[in-house]
Amino acid sequence: xxxxxxxxxxxxxxxxxxxxxxxxxxxxxxxxxxxxxxxxxxxxxxxxxxxxxxxxxxxxxxxxxxxxxxxxxxxxxxxxxxxxxxxxxxxxxxxxxxxxxxxxxxxxxxxxxxxxxxxxxxxxxxxxxxxxxxxxxxxxxxxxxxxxxxxxxxxxxxxxxxxxxxxxxxxxxxxxxxxxxxxxxxxxxxxxxxxxxxxxxxxxxxxxxxxxxxxxxxxxxxxxxxxxxxxxxxxxxxxxxxxxxxxxxxxxxxxxxxxxxxxxxxxxxxxxxxxxxxxxxxxxxxxxxxxxxxxxxx
Amino acid sequence: xxxxxxxxxxxxxxxxxxxxxxxxxxxxxxxxxxxxxxxxxxxxxxxxxxxxxxxxxxxxxxxxxxxxxxxxxxxxxxxxxxxxxxxxxxxxxxxxxxxxxxxxxxxxxxxxxxxxxxxxxxxxxxxxxxxxxxxxxxxxxxxxxxxxxxxxxxxxxxxxxxxxxxxxxxxxxxxxxxxxxxxxxxxxxxxxxxxxxxxxxxxxxxxxxxxxxxxxxxxxxxxxxxxxxxxxxxxxxxxxxxxxxxxxxxxxxxxxxxxxxxxxxxxxxxxxxxxxxxxxxxxxxxxxxxxxxxxxxx
Numbered sequence: 157x158x159x160x161x162x163x164x165x166x167x168x169x170x171x172x173x174x175x176x177x178x179x180x181x182x183x184x185x186x187x188x189x190x191x192x193x194x195x196x197x198x199x200x201x202x203x204x205x206x207x208x209x210x211x212x213x214x215x216x217x218x219x220x221x222x223x224x225x226x227x228x229x230x231x232x233x234x235x236x237x238x239x240x241x242x243x244x245x246x247x248x249x250x251x252x253x254x255x256x257x258x259x260x261x262x263x264x265x266x267x268x269x270x271x272x273x274x275x276x277x278x279x280x281x282x283x284x285x286x287x288x289x290x291x292x293x294x295x296x297x298x299x300x301x302x303x304x305x306x307x308x309x310x311x312x313x314x315x316x317x318x319x320x321x322x323x324x325x326x327x328x329x330x331x332x333x334x335x336x337x338x339x340x341x342x343x344x345x346x347x348x349x350x351x352x353x354x355x356x357x358x359x360x361x362x363x364x365x366x367x368x369x370x371x372x373x374x375x376x377x378x379x380x381x382x383x384x385x386x387x388x389x390x391x392x393x394x395x396x397x398x399x400x401x402x403x404x405x406x407x408x409x410x411x412x413x414x415x416x417x418x419x420x421x422x423x424x425x426x427x428x429x430x431x432x433x434x435x436x437x438x439x440x441x442x443x444x445x446x447x448x449x450x451x452x453x454x
Numbered sequence: 455x456x457x458x459x460x461x462x463x464x465x466x467x468x469x470x471x472x473x474x475x476x477x478x479x480x481x482x483x484x485x486x487x488x489x490x491x492x493x494x495x496x497x498x499x500x501x502x503x504x505x506x507x508x509x510x511x512x513x514x515x516x517x518x519x520x521x522x523x524x525x526x527x528x529x530x531x532x533x534x535x536x537x538x539x540x541x542x543x544x545x546x547x548x549x550x551x552x553x554x555x556x557x558x559x560x561x562x563x564x565x566x567x568x569x570x571x572x573x574x575x576x577x578x579x580x581x582x583x584x585x586x587x588x589x590x591x592x593x594x595x596x597x598x599x600x601x602x603x604x605x606x607x608x609x610x611x612x613x614x615x616x617x618x619x620x621x622x623x624x625x626x627x628x629x630x631x632x633x634x635x636x637x638x639x640x641x642x643x644x645x646x647x648x649x650x651x652x653x654x655x656x657x658x659x660x661x662x663x664x665x666x667x668x669x670x671x672x673x674x675x676x677x678x679x680x681x682x683x684x685x686x687x688x689x690x691x692x693x694x695x696x697x698x699x700x701x702x703x704x705x706x707x708x709x710x711x712x713x714x715x716x717x718x719x720x721x722x723x724x725x726x727x728x729x730x731x732x733x734x735x736x737x738x739x740x741x742x743x744x745x746x747x748x749x750x751x752x
Contacts, residue, residue, distance in 0.1 A: 171576060171577075171580045172580075173580050173583065173584060175583060175584070175587050176580055176583055179583075222546055222547075222550060225543070225546060226543045226546060226547060244542070245523070245524045245586070248520055248523060248524060248546055249520075249524060249579065249582055249583045249586065250583075251550075252520060252549075252553075252579040252582065253576070253579040253580055253583065255550075255553060255554075255579075256553075256572065256575040256576040256578070256579045257576045257579075259557045259560075259572045259575065259576075260569070260572040260573045260575070260576040262557075262561075262572070263560075263561070263565055263568040263569040263572045263573075264565070264569065267561055267562070267565065267568075270561040270565075270568065271558070271561040271562065274554065274557045274558040274560070274561045275558045275561075277554040277557065277558070278469060278551070278554040278555045278557075278558040279469075280554070281547065281550040281551040281553075281554045281555075282469045282470075282471050282474055282551060284547055284550065285471065285473060285474055285477075285547045285548075285551065286471060286473070288543070288547065289473050
């Protein structure tokens, strides 16, 4: 993983601007690097795995820089966000630099690899806009939500798995299905944690999504399960700064209707789909990634 | 040229988000399309010329969307800018969508073409940051300025010419030199027009660059030519809202020291370099592009 960080930095140094390197060194490298782990598990022998991982992490970092500007986020993983520290403009420029440096290095890969990763970035940017649009109203359409998280979160994970498989000489499609379902499960679990975990773990306030207008899966299922009166009350809480009584009401209703358990099951099903797609390859590393994700405390 | 607009739009429609298409339709298509003209003049018989032109115009449009956010620009070509109309966030997202859709289509080209265009975008984003950094102080270093405009303006023009040549089976390098020098000349002329033209022609106030902190070539040459006392006075005007006396002082000093003529000569020299690189191909269209640019009233 350290080699990825080194390679990413060298791509930035290659641009030949000292100012950019100094700014770059302020981007938090504390992420989980899920996409890189996936690439290394799949492309175990390929010499280009590190380069692919560095490109994907740069794309991911670029999308987070722009996301935080768009969401007015002051924190990222519990630390002050890049935009909060250096301003929105620097974050926009740094994001553009990371995206473009990544695409430049991506063009050195076979076109099947370059195409799948760059298509994913197009989906990802479209997903960011869909996310913003879906946050503007009390969305109750699960399909729209699932399509949005596929684009915004799962597409780059899907492409990472697909591209790594192509590098290793495997069938890209199987690993793409694995990656897509892993990505969807990952996002649903993230949505659950926004409700069940306390501030420290997540580095952001609990029930933050609902306040930001994001009708994530737990809220969609809760609304579906609620009686008419409760539905009405729930809409009055939407996008509000909730007091502890209101927060408790939501959490209790979710408990009453088994919403969190239903979401966990859904994430586990997606995990099962992921595993099914790559069963014949018998790769323990990929099984563990799914297990560690879905078999945890919520 | 109409085919380019249609193809660009179809790339956006392919993303499958109605919201994106509606937003996209609000981007002004009133640009000169210099890069596309260049591509069509060079790749006269290639079937992929329109596709390359659409990709390059999308990249150019994306960079303008982000530039206008970064520069807090309310207008673009005399009209209200996209960010002024729809907000910075929409402009950031729309820029990301255009960039990523362009890269996605670019990955369908031979890697020599994809590599040169994507490298140019990396230079372009780095150039945007260099432009901002150079606007933060009274820069007197011509080399830094020329390197910045190469990156920010000339690199994508260079890549357009290079890539078009590769598509047509010509020597990319010759056309790259043509494009690079055309791009530099183009930027210098733009810098001159900010001083010599009135608001209507340019769609922005005259001497706008100096107020924004941009020490463009005329200001660099003026500073170089000034006596010590004048140099001092000039620095006091930097980044200020100038009254008409101060504006006249700058314009008169530029006249006195023959600064504008020196810049025009420099642009013409660059035009000559451009023509020299492609002399043997005897392409009238490319000669005309240079002539129309440098042989005009200032």
